[in-house]
Amino acid sequence: MSYIKLNPKVYPADTWYGGDSFEVIRFPVSSTFDQQNFDVRVSKTVLYNHSSFFTQLPNYQRTFVTLANQMTLKQQIRNQSLVDQLRPFQVLQLSGESLTEIEGIGSGFNLIHRNFVHCQLRLFSHKDCCAYQLTKQQVLLIVSLSPLVDVDLTPSNKYLKECITLQESETLLIWDETIELSYFKAVMDPSSNYLCLGCFIDFSYDEAMFHQFIKHYQQFDSYI
Numbered sequence: 001m002s003y004i005k006l007n008p009k010v011y012p013a014d015t016w017y018g019g020d021s022f023e024v025i026r027f028p029v030s031s032t033f034d035q036q037n038f039d040v041r042v043s044k045t046v047l048y049n050h051s052s053f054f055t056q057l058p059n060y061q062r063t064f065v066t067l068a069n070q071m072t073l074k075q076q077i078r079n080q081s082l083v084d085q086l087r088p089f090q091v092l093q094l095s096g097e098s099l100t101e102i103e104g105i106g107s108g109f110n111l112i113h114r115n116f117v118h119c120q121l122r123l124f125s126h127k128d129c130c131a132y133q134l135t136k137q138q139v140l141l142i143v144s145l146s147p148l149v150d151v152d153l154t155p156s157n158k159y160l161k162e163c164i165t166l167q168e169s170e171t172l173l174i175w176d177e178t179i180e181l182s183y184f185k186a187v188m189d190p191s192s193n194y195l196c197l198g199c200f201i202d203f204s205y206d207e208a209m210f211h212q213f214i215k216h217y218q219q220f221d222s223y224i
Contacts, residue, residue, distance in 0.1 A: 028206075056096065057112060065197060075095075076098060091121065124196040130180070131181070132181070
């Protein structure tokens with residue numbers, strides 16, 4: 001099957017005034033966050049300050065998921081003010097161009113993508129089951145939120161079924177598969193019912209860049 005397993009030790013780390021950021025993936029791989037020339041970026045954020053601000057990113061969409069502790073997000077966009085009180089594992093979608101203040105110490109996940117890129121994010125709990133028909137340039141990113149999670153991968157040829165165990169913060173990157181996934185707790189974590197975070201991303205608009213993307217992350221595959 002077409003997949004890569006990434007260990008959090010290979011996630012590039014960056015410190016900003018609000019805390020630390022750990023990048024899971026970036027597309028294209030030749031882009032940078034600072035230059036704002038990327039199409040998609042998935043990262044984990046650890047917030048140390050009681051108050052900080054997201055980077056404003058015009059022409060992007062941001063999906064934020066709280067992982068630990070409650071947070072308050074205050075948005076200002078086009079003369080409108082919005083306030084959201086987020087519980088752990090709550091998902092919020094917001095415009096990248098908004099001026100967004102975060103109040104609270106904790107951690108979360110960011111999915112940031114250009115407006116034209118099709119992305120979906122969801123959380124998976126114990127015994128959740130879902131099916132995906134991924135083309136050659138479509139990927140499913142699964143990030144473990146629990147100490148140990150068993151992910152059953154069942155392709156169209158069921159004789160090739162595999163069970164992959166992910167430790168906390170490990171990532172499974174799957175592409176070019178018609179696949180059914182089931183999630184099971186290998187170690188019970190009473191703090192949350194959610195086991196994994198899943199991101200579906202469609203890169204079919206740039207085949208050449210996608211091949212570079214896969215080749216880049218294959219060098220970090222912990223299964224090799």
